[in-house]
Structure formats: structure tokens, C-alpha cells
Amino acid sequence: MTVRVRDLEVSLGGRRVLAGVSLEVPAGSWTAVIGPNGAGKSTLLRAVLGLVASRGEISVAGEDSQRLKPRQRAHLVAYAAQSPNLPVGMTVFDYTLLGRSPYIPHLGRESARDRSITEEVLDRLDLTAFAARPLDHLSGGERQRVVLARALAQQTPVLLLDEPTSALDIGHQQQVMELVDRLRLSDELTVVTTIHDLTLAGQYADALVLISGGRVAAAGTPEEVLTGPTVEKHFDARVHVTTGPGGRPLLSLERP
Numbered sequence: 001m002t003v004r005v006r007d008l009e010v011s012l013g014g015r016r017v018l019a020g021v022s023l024e025v026p027a028g029s030w031t032a033v034i035g036p037n038g039a040g041k042s043t044l045l046r047a048v049l050g051l052v053a054s055r056g057e058i059s060v061a062g063e064d065s066q067r068l069k070p071r072q073r074a075h076l077v078a079y080a081a082q083s084p085n086l087p088v089g090m091t092v093f094d095y096t097l098l099g100r101s102p103y104i105p106h107l108g109r110e111s112a113r114d115r116s117i118t119e120e121v122l123d124r125l126d127l128t129a130f131a132a133r134p135l136d137h138l139s140g141g142e143r144q145r146v147v148l149a150r151a152l153a154q155q156t157p158v159l160l161l162d163e164p165t166s167a168l169d170i171g172h173q174q175q176v177m178e179l180v181d182r183l184r185l186s187d188e189l190t191v192v193t194t195i196h197d198l199t200l201a202g203q204y205a206d207a208l209v210l211i212s213g214g215r216v217a218a219a220g221t222p223e224e225v226l227t228g229p230t231v232e233k234h235f236d237a238r239v240h241v242t243t244g245p246g247g248r249p250l251l252s253l254e255r256p
């Protein structure tokens, strides 16, 4: 299902945070939104979800996102926030099961299928051993995987992941990126992730959108966007870009 954003504008606290942002993520593709701290990446994802007021057009699967009822939207789009407030005392299993809420009838209970989907997602993210543990008794990376688990349990055609790997060790980064990629290929998921690790972004995404100062500063394939001059201009970083497997760019910091 295609996600389309046209001329998006968002103001927060009286300040314009996004202006003139347009992008299109075709069904079954993966777009990584990159950009410096404060550029507006999380705000863009939140706007697609209707969590912040915005102007412009946002459509998911041809439907105007702003007009969707929360339950309708929850059948289409799942979201893993960058730093969510997690309910204290709730177990990993129960939190992940919340991803099934859009399928549970009002005042009803979860089905055996909802529980088995939850168990399967926990298993795929190495979280089975934590299922009965309260969320506040987890490490940062474990907690981040649980937030992703909840989004995956929702089984939507569109996944919006805000910095899904920022707290993960390299093995779990690979596990999460590969899992998302496999789901994308097997179920034609449309994936939008923000991500600070530019090499990782370039390895997995079909397209990169660089947001800088609330505007789209560059968009295209990883090779087109991840050039030394572009990274220097927008991140104020000096990097060395080489070509890795599959022609994807590899970035390393340049030491003086």
C-alpha cells in the first residue's frame, strides 16, 4: 500500500517544523528518512499517523489519512515510536498483545490467534524469555525490541519505525533489519524508518529521504543521497564514502 505525502506542513509550539515535504513510498518498498537531530523526522512519521496537526495531503493506500478513524488507521499502519512512554508494571507479553487491540472487539477478549501471533513475534525478536517480565525491568535494547514487537503484532501493510535500532547491539540490529526486510518481501509491507546509522539505512532501504531544517534536502537511491558533500553539508560531518556490496555506500568518519 502506497504512502503519499504532498506539501506537508507542521507547526509545533508556534514554530514551523516541517514545510513543503513531499514523498511517495510505493507499496512493498522501504524508505529511510535520515537527517540531523531536530530536522523533523519523527514529526513526519507522527504526522502520517495523524498524531500531530498538519496541512497538506497524506494518503495511505489511497485513503486520506486525516479522515481515517483511529481503528481503521490501526488496521493499515503500525508505528514504533522513538521514545514511547511505556506503562509501568505491564509485562512484555501484555504490551506486545496491545498490538492486537485493533482486532479485538469492543469489550471483548483477545483470541487464541491473537495470543499465538504475539508469541510468534516475541520469538522472532528473541523476547520469549522476557514475556512475563515487567517492561521497567528490561534493558534499553530489550525495551526497544518490545516496542517493535508490538508494532509487528499489529500485522499492518504499512510499518512506520522511528529509530528502531538506535539502542540495539550489532547482532540485534541485523536481526531487526533482516526481519523487517523479510516481512516486506513476503507480505509486500511498505516500510518507512527513520534511522541515524547512514550505512545501515543505505544497506536496507530502496530510497532515502534526507530531511534538513524541516524540508526535503535530498531524495533518491542510497548512492545518490549518501555522498560526502551532502553528508558534510547537512550533518556537519566529514565522512569517507566507499562502495560496499551491491554498490551500497559505506560511510566512515574521516579523522583529521
Ligand SMILES: Nc1ncnc2c1ncn2[C@@H]1O[C@H](COP(=O)(O)OP(=O)(O)OP(=O)(O)O)[C@@H](O)[C@H]1O
Pocket: 012, 013, 014, 015, 017, 035, 036, 037, 038, 039, 040, 041, 042, 043, 044, 082
Ligand atoms: N511539542 C513541541 N513543541 C515545540 N517544538 C517541538 C515539539 N516537538 C518537537 N519540537 C521540535 O521540532 C523539531 C523536530 O523534532 P523531531 O522530533 O521531528 O526531530 P527529529 O528529526 O526526529 O530529531 P532526532 O534525530 O533528534 O530524533 C525539533 O526542533 C524539536 O525541538
Ligand SMILES: [Mg+2]
Pocket: 041, 042, 043, 082, 162, 194
Ligand atoms: Mg526523532
